[in-house]
Amino acid sequence: MTAPAAPRGHPGPPHTARSGVGVPQPVPILALAALAACAVLLPLAAILLAVPWSQAGALLTEQASLTALRLSLLTAGISAMICLALGLPLALVLTRTGFPGRSLLRAVILVPLVLPPVVSGLALLMTVGRRGILGPLLEQAGIQVVFTPAAVVLAQVFVSLPFTVLTLEGALTALGTDAERVAATLGASPATVLARITLPRLAPALLTGTILAFARSLGEFGATLTVAGSLEGSTRTLPLLIYLARESDVGSAAVLSLLLIVVALGVVLFAYARRPGGADGGRGER
Numbered sequence: 346m347t348a349p350a351a352p353r354g355h356p357g358p359p360h361t362a363r364s365g366v367g368v369p370q371p372v373p374i375l376a377l378a379a380l381a382a383c384a385v386l387l388p389l390a391a392i393l394l395a396v397p398w399s400q401a402g403a404l405l406t407e408q409a410s411l412t413a414l415r416l417s418l419l420t421a422g423i424s425a426m427i428c429l430a431l432g433l434p435l436a437l438v439l440t441r442t443g444f445p446g447r448s449l450l451r452a453v454i455l456v457p458l459v460l461p462p463v464v465s466g467l468a469l470l471m472t473v474g475r476r477g478i479l480g481p482l483l484e485q486a487g488i489q490v491v492f493t494p495a496a497v498v499l500a501q502v503f504v505s506l507p508f509t510v511l512t513l514e515g516a517l518t519a520l521g522t523d524a525e526r527v528a529a530t531l532g533a534s535p536a537t538v539l540a541r542i543t544l545p546r547l548a549p550a551l552l553t554g555t556i557l558a559f560a561r562s563l564g565e566f567g568a569t570l571t572v573a574g575s576l577e578g579s580t581r582t583l584p585l586l587i588y589l590a591r592e593s594d595v596g597s598a599a600v601l602s603l604l605l606i607v608v609a610l611g612v613v614l615f616a617y618a619r620r621p622g623g624a625d626g627g628r629g630e631r
Contacts, residue, residue: 392603392606395599396603397596404601405601409581409586410583412581413582413583413585413586416578417582417584417605418608420494420501420582421501424498424558425505425555428509428554428558433509433513436514437513454507457503457507465503465571466567466568466572469503473490475491492574492576496569496574497569497580497582500573501565501569504565508558509554510554512553512557513554516550524542528541553616557616560613564584566585569584569585575588575589
């Protein structure tokens with residue numbers, strides 16, 4: 346049986362209104378959207394076309410490639426967990442408390458998003474290097490950070506933390522504070538409000554922010570090279586191996602680049618497919 350037509354002026358099913366799917370767009374908007382998509386798709390297609398498929402299997406199973414991939418996945422995973430542990434409290438402070446200089450702090454936290462990678466690396470080197478701010482203290486404690494896997498994680502956290510903070514801050518702002526205020530007026534402690542009200546509602550954003558931090562860490566190159574170097578088996582991540590391969594064999598670099606693209610694409614798809622209105626086009630809201 347055919348469903349009755351909605352009354353004139355009726356907005357239609359709630360999921361359709363929220364997802365925005367099916368809303369016609371002007372031709373100039375469609376043309377510019379196609380141009381924007383091509384700006385991303387064409388360079389990726391160029392890498393795909395440059396791959397020497399007959400050699401791809403051998404290149405991907407080389408010990409250097411597997412070691413670099415393993416190091417990249419391990420350090421990116423650790424960095425993502427650190428970004429979550431640090432980014433959540435920071436996002437809560439930025440959105441749930443008021444203090445002088447909050448806008449300035451937010452701006453400073455986002456600076457790594459726009460810094461050239463070499464500047465990020467130099468900043469870290471001047472912090473934990475032998476002559477850096479923390480250098481003497483680390484040396485006295487017998488701790489070496491520069492040119493170690495710890496430096497790789499440090500560089501990744503520096504460039505990825507803003508992504509986590511931005512994601513969580515946006516979600517917290519969208520959620521509002523009404524439910525938390527009601528719980529507080531009923532006698533719930535701040536810890537109870539956080540554990541039973543805020544975090545459960547923030548769960549999708551926590552997952553997305555962590556995955557995006559992982560993806561960003563996976564592709565980190567410039568800051569890592571500056572503060573950690575490129576030591577095989579220790580600090581040479583997959584992006585660094587790609588850079589080295591580019592100087593001697595473009596085909597090898599294309600194969601390794603494709604591997605990194607596939608991993609990053611899978612991570613991002615996983616993050617956004619779990620969001621309402623994400624990869625499923627809003628069907629998850631039905």
